[in-house]
Structures are given as structure tokens and as C-alpha cells.
Amino acid sequence: xTGAPTRSRLGAVAVTPRPLPAYxxxxxxxxxxxxxxxxxxxxxxxxxxxxxxxxxxxxxxxVDPAYAAPDGLVDRVAADIARISAWQRAxxxxxxxxxxxxxxxxxxxxxxxxxIFAADFAPDDARYVAAAxxxxxxxxxxxxxxxxxxxxxxxPELFGxxxxxAALRELTRVTRGEVRVYPVLSSAGEPYAExxxxxxxxxxxxxxxxxxxxGCAWNTTPGSDQxxxxxxxxx
Numbered sequence: 174x175t176g177a178p179t180r181s182r183l184g185a186v187a188v189t190p191r192p193l194p195a196y197x198x199x200x201x202x203x204x205x206x207x208x209x210x211x212x213x214x215x216x217x218x219x220x221x222x223x224x225x226x227x228x229x230x231x232x233x234x235x236v237d238p239a240y241a242a243p244d245g246l247v248d249r250v251a252a253d254i255a256r257i258s259a260w261q262r263a264x265x266x267x268x269x270x271x272x273x274x275x276x277x278x279x280x281x282x283x284x285x286x287x288x289i290f291a292a293d294f295a296p297d298d299a300r301y302v303a304a305a306x307x308x309x310x311x312x313x314x315x316x317x318x319x320x321x322x323x324x325x326x327x328x329p330e331l332f333g334x335x336x337x338x339a340a341l342r343e344l345t346r347v348t349r350g351e352v353r354v355y356p357v358l359s360s361a362g363e364p365y366a367e368x369x370x371x372x373x374x375x376x377x378x379x380x381x382x383x384x385x386x387x388g389c390a391w392n393t394t395p396g397s398d399q400x401x402x403x404x405x406x407x408x
Contacts, residue, residue: 186324186328186331187218187253187256187257188218188219188237188239188246188249188250188253189218189219189220189250189253189254189257189283189323190218190219190220190221190250190254190283190284190286190287190290191218191220191222191283191286191322191323192220192221192222192282192283192285192286193221193222193225193226195389196220196222196320196322197388198387198388198389199320199322199355199356199387199388199389199400200320200322200353200355200387200400201353201385201387201388201400204229206318207226207229207231208229208230208231209317209318210232210316210317210318210350211232211233211234211315211316211317211318212226212231212232212233212234212316212317212318212319212320213233213234213236213311213315213316213318213319213320213344213347213348214233214234214235214236214319214320215235215236215237215304215306215309215319215320215321215344216236216237216238216239216306216321216322216324217235217236217237217301218237218239218250219239219246219247219250219286219287219290219291219294220235220286220290221286221287221289221290221293222235223235223293223300223301224289224290224292224293225289227300233300234299234300234302234311234316235300235301235302236301236302236303236304236309237301237303237304237305238303238304238305239303240296240301240302240303241296241303243294243295243296246294247287247290247291247294250287250290251284251287254280254283254284254287255280257280258276258277258279258280259276261276261279262276267361267362267392267393267394268391268392268393269390269391269392269393269397272389272390272391273391306325306339306340306343306344307336307339307340307342307343308343309343309344309347311347312347313346313347314347314348314349315347315348315349316347316348316349316350317348317349317350318348318350318351318353319344319345319347319348319350319351319352319353320353321344321352321353321354321355322354322355323355323356325337325340325341325354326354326356326357326358326359326365326401327356327358327359327360328359328360329359329363329365334367334370334371334374337371338371338374338375338378341354341371341375341380341403342375342378342380344403345375345380345403345404345405348404348405349405350404351402351403351404352402352403352404353385353400353401353402354400354401354402354403355387355389355399355400355401356389356391356392356396356397356399356400357384357396357399357400357401358392358394358396358397362392362393362394362397363394364394364395364396368401375403379405379406380403380404380405380406381403381404381405381406382401382402382403382404383401383402384399384400384401384402385399385400385402386398386399387399387400
């Protein structure tokens with residue numbers, strides 16, 4: 174496939190500490206978006222996003238199944254940073270290092286974000302909620318905006334067509350505005366071949382979708398700078 178990197182997939186799901194600037198790139202977020210209403214970050218991992226947005230007056234609910242085991246979470250994330258960095262060094266082809274810098278620079282940025290997360294984190298069922306797709310413990314239309322990064326399309330071995338459809342319907346159920354999902358590639362940089370069928374299935378369930386360009390191109394594969402945007406019809 175033209176442009177597709179030839180490298181292995183990451184493997185086990187990683188809990189990552191992506192920082193606020195990465196979120197703004199991935200999801201095309203301006204300050205107004207951060208302050209416009211409650212945001213759902215699912216999965217949030219160990220991101221500093223929630224802590225930093227709350228610090229400027231925004232409202233974020235961070236959701237991740239990893240919060241169910243809080244005691245060893247920071248150590249687990251540190252281990253995942255090391256694992257990802259080693260994987261990137263072993264499989265550098267396909268990554269956009271002009272954007273990312275280097276495995277070492279990325280690991281340093283993530284370590285700083287993890288420190289912010291660790292100082293703020295407490296599984297309190299308000300700011301940090303232990304839950305997993307496709308079932309979320311929130312009422313319909315609870316959030317103005319939902320962000321979902323580096324999960325649904327990244328791990329095709331976990332999210333087949335039925336699981337993807339169920340997860341996206343659930344994220345849309347709890348969101349009165351947009352659901353933004355990034356990237357629409359696997360961890361090996363492979364485009365999701367069944368995307369047209371998935372979008373048709375979402376439309377059949379009353380969910381409008383579009384593909385939107387972002388400011389984030391972590392991969393050299395065409396489409397790595399795109400996100401899937403979902404929204405209930407007629408809202």
C-alpha cells in the first residue's frame with residue numbers, strides 16, 4: 174500500500190500521558206473550545222489535559238479503565254512510555270519525526286505531562302472516572318464535546334466493526350455536540366478499510382459523520398492528520 178509504513182504494531186494497549194498542546198493539535202481545539210462546556214476525554218490515560226483545562230476554568234471528565242487500579246498507575250504509565258520509545262526506535266519508518274521530534278524528546282514531553290497528571294489524579298468519580306467503552310456511566314447529552322484519542326482505530330484487534338460502532342454510538346449518546354476521534358489509523362499506520370461501511374452504519378443510527386483535517390500528523394501515511402467527527406442528526 175502506497176505510503177504505508179512497514180513496521181510492527183505496538184501490541185498491548187498503552188496508557189499514555191499526552192499533553193495539552195498535543196490535544197489541541199489532534200482535535201483542533203482553541204481556547205473557546207476548552208471553556209465552552211463540559212468535555213469528556215475518553216480514554217484519557219494519564220494525560221495532563223484535564224488538569225490543565227480545569228486550571229484555566231474549564232470542565233473535563235477524564236475516563237479510563239486504568240483508573241480502576243490507581244495504586245500502580247503512574248509506574249505503569251512510566252513503563253508504557255519506555256515501551257513506546259523503544260518500539261519507535263526499533264521501528265522509526267513511517268513516523269513523522271519533523272512533527273514528533275525524536276523518541277527521546279517525545280518521552281521527555283510525556284514524562285513532564287505524567288508529572289502533572291500524577292499531582293492531580295484521584296479516582297473520584299467526578300474528575301476521574303473508571304469506566305470502559307462501550308458503556309459509560311453518564312446520562313444522554315451530558316457533555317458539550319467528547320475527545321477520543323489513540324484507541325478506537327489504533328487497536329483493530331480489540332475494536333472490530335461491531336465494537337467500533339457500539340463505542341461511537343455510546344460516545345455520541347452522551348454528547349450533545351461533537352465527538353472527535355483521532356487518529357483513523359492503526360498503531361502501524363494502516364488506514365481503516367471499513368470506514369465507509371462504519372459511517373453508513375452510524376448514519377443508519379442517526380449519527381452524522383465527517384472526516385476533518387487536524388494540525389497533527391504523527392505518521393507519514395496519508396490521512397494521519399485526519400479525525401472522524403460524529404454528531405447526532407438534527408442537533
